[in-house]
Structure formats: structure tokens, C-alpha cells
Amino acid sequence: MAARVRASLERQGMMATLGVELVALERGRVEMALPYDDRFTQQHGFLHAGAVASVLDSACGYAAYSVMAPDASVLTVTYTINLLAPAAGQRFSIIGQVVRAGRTLVVCRGEAFADGSEMPFAAMQATMTALYGRPGISG
């Protein structure tokens, strides 16, 4: 399972571009780290919500993927993100966890934390789907 997650993650150009690292991985839970980078800011100089959302989405997606059958691929159906405070900090910890896994749909929640804070600055609720046997879609 860990090998499948790492292989898929390495193919995400977006995660490499953002400088994301996989910090921890277990069945149903993924933790990633995202560094501050002024290429990805919003107009007030904080990290753009889109960068945080991208990593929360990937963390939730891989948490879901980690509980799917080995031949499944994972796609995001929809997510909701609340931005509870600006993304102010140098290093962001991003955690995705499975809430409940159904036959094809897996619901996850994610939180983002800045510089070791225990109070999240962003919260996500996401719906992922397992795909099987679609040409061109694997991982």
C-alpha cells in the first residue's frame, strides 16, 4: 500500500512543484508537509488558499487510496474547505484521514496546521471515488 501511494504521489507534478513531502502514512491517514514559498502567495503575502487546498486534497486523496483495493485508482469528486485563518507561517503540516469508506466512495477530513500549532487554520471535508479499469487512469 505504501509503495502504491508513493508511486502515485511521485507522479503528481503539482506536489513536486509545491515542494511537498510525505511525512507519515498509515491505512486511512496521510500526513504531508508544505513549505512557505512566495511563488504561491495570495495578495496579502500569505500562502494562497489554493496551495493549501491542493495539498489537503492530495492528503485526503491518498488517505482514501490507502484503504482502496490494490487495482483501484482514486479521483476527487468534491471537497469543501474552510479557511479559518490566513496561512501564516514557514512550514505547514497537512493531515488527511478517512471518515468512512463505502463501496466506491470514501469520505475524508483534513486539517492544516502552521509551524507546529495545534489549532488548524484550514479544514476540509472531501469525497473521493475509486475507479477501476479506466484506460489512461492508474494510481
Place this chain on the structure above:
Amino acid sequence: MAARVRASLERQGMMATLGVELVALERGRVEMALPYDDRFTQQHGFLHAGAVASVLDSACGYAAYSVMAPDASVLTVTYTINLLAPAAGQRFSIIGQVVRAGRTLVVCRGEAFADGSEMPFAAMQATMTALYGRPGISG
């Protein structure tokens, strides 16, 4: 109003990094263009949902900003995005529009279209807030 939007948008490192262009701007409606770029892909080679979400978020945010008082700043409170199909294409058109503006909260909807298609591949519903007189927050 257009000058305020352009000035704020130019300060978003994220939009410059993604290569986003402002295509059209009127009160309550913003249209942007996002090119395909393999720095921002997900594991199947399509554009990462996070890149699309970032631009939808900005388009909705500036649509909201365009109806706010001149001394307001805009922040995203929350959004929901549905990914209706993979982001397959070379050039994506991203449109944000105000649904209803209240005293401080403005609700917007956005759609993303690939290569001139009239069927959206992503849909957003977003809640923006106007901020006044916060140190370090302008635009």
C-alpha cells in the same frame, strides 16, 4: 474598481506562477484563463484539481471584491468544488460570478471550461468576506 482588482491580482504570486491571465472583468463577474502546464499535474497527467481550484477561488474572490466598497479587502471563508471530469485540455476558461452580496459576506459561483467546451468540468460555490481596517491586509 478594475484598477483595484488588477492591482490585487498582480500581488498574487500564485496566479503569476500558474500563468493566469485576466480575460474579462465587470461588476460581479470575472473571467480568467489558465494554461496547461505539466508542473501542475496530478498523477494521471491531468491538471491538478488544486490548480483549477486556485483559479476558481481567485475568480470568485475578485468577482466578490468587484462589488465591495473601495476600502474593503477580500478573503475566502469557504468554498465547495465539484470536479465533474478530469481537467483535460490545453487552455482552461475560469469564470466567477456573484450570486448574492450581503453586508459582509458575498456568495459566488464559478465554473471551469476546457478548450472552448460549453460543458463545465468543475463547479464551485464560494463564500467570501469583506474585511475593513485590518493591519497588513489590503486588496
Place this chain on the structure above:
Amino acid sequence: MAARVRASLERQGMMATLGVELVALERGRVEMALPYDDRFTQQHGFLHAGAVASVLDSACGYAAYSVMAPDASVLTVTYTINLLAPAAGQRFSIIGQVVRAGRTLVVCRGEAFADGSEMPFAAMQATMTALYGRPGISG
């Protein structure tokens, strides 16, 4: 199609209890009417968001059902609702429409209007799923 929608709707105890009427029905679009009733209020005397959300959910669900195969059943996966203003009025018009239908998932949007207003007081974005061959689930 209309017969399937009406048969399923008549089995919804919730819609009967709320006094909901089906006003219009076409492929991909459903319009319902909800009367004010002080059994369903919130603490300020307006209609409770839950009553409005129930009808928006059903309108979106039947809009999705109307484009599904005849042997499909419909279930709500997730929805987001924005409450743009209090539900102040005597009669509410609730409209659900399909944005895009995939193999099993159908994404819809809904709006709620009070007393003939053209400005919505609530907006929904919903994800519905088609189910096939589940015992005890039909319509």
C-alpha cells in the same frame, strides 16, 4: 420519467409533511413549492434552514433522477447549501437543475426564492449517485 419521479416523490413522508408540491418537471430540472408553516421554524421565526435544505435536496435529487436510467435509484452523496438571507415569506419556490451527469454521479445546483422574488435566498450544490440492484432501494 415523470411517472417515476412522481411515484418516488409520493413515497417521501418528509415532502408530504412539509406540504411540498411538485410545480414543474422536465429532464434535468425540477421545481417545487414549499409553504411557510410555523411547525418548521427556527428561533427567529423564519423557516428553518433544514426545511429549505430538505426541499432543495429533493429538487436536486429528482432533477438527477430524471436523467438517470429507468432502473436506477437515486441517493444524495453530499451537498453544500449557502443561506443567503433568512427564509422570510409565505411561499417558497425551490428549483433543482442538473449541471453535469456522469456514469454514476450527477452534480446539480439548486436555488430557493421567497414570494416571487428573483433573488435567491438559498443556493445549493449537490452530488447525487445512481444505484442499481440494491435490495430494498428503489426509486
Place this chain on the structure above:
Amino acid sequence: MAARVRASLERQGMMATLGVELVALERGRVEMALPYDDRFTQQHGFLHAGAVASVLDSACGYAAYSVMAPDASVLTVTYTINLLAPAAGQRFSIIGQVVRAGRTLVVCRGEAFADGSEMPFAAMQATMTALYGRPGISG
């Protein structure tokens, strides 16, 4: 605080009609119970998502209200609900909790459980707002 919550809850016609009881209340956390009732079913005989969403919305709303200033009123801005499984059971436990409270916006999460199960069948992420000094709005 508990007196304010109870007084406001007692004014919600919707909660009385649904037969909802307040089970537990502390700062930032509210637990309610909702009985099965065939007046509030969907087409397959399960409790309608709208009934569950109504109570989750109220539980999140009162969790938010419990951390607001005494003269604040509470309104729901937006919520997202995931329906993880049908609402099958006789008695549903509905819990709302504050994730993070800002100046005027409070973000909460809720879960719904059937008949003592520890696995939620519905999950909500909600954004509440504090209102001050609005005529006709109190509690």
C-alpha cells in the same frame, strides 16, 4: 450560556416538530437525539437527509452559539453534509462541535450516529456567524 441555548432551542418549531431532545451541552459541544418518525422519511423508508441535516445544523449552530458573546445571535452561513450511509435506525445521536471560532465566524463539525453505532452515517462541516443588534433577531 446553557440557559441561552435552551431558550433559543425551545423557540425552534422545527426541533419540536422533529421530536429532538438536547442530550448534552458544554462550551463548544452540543449533543442532540432525534427519533425515527415516518413523517420524515425519504422514498426508501429511511429518515430523510433533510431531517438529519436540520438537527446537525442546529447542533453545530448551538455549539457555535455556546462560545459567542451573550448578546450575539447565531445564523448559519453555509454547511456541507456528507451522507455516508442511509439513516437506518430508531434513534439518532447528533453531535456538533466547534473547530475554531473567529471574531464573527465560527466553524463547526458535526456527526450523526444511528442506534449507538460508533461509525457516523453523516458528517457536516458548517460555518456560523454571530449577529449583533439586528432588529427581530435574537438568540
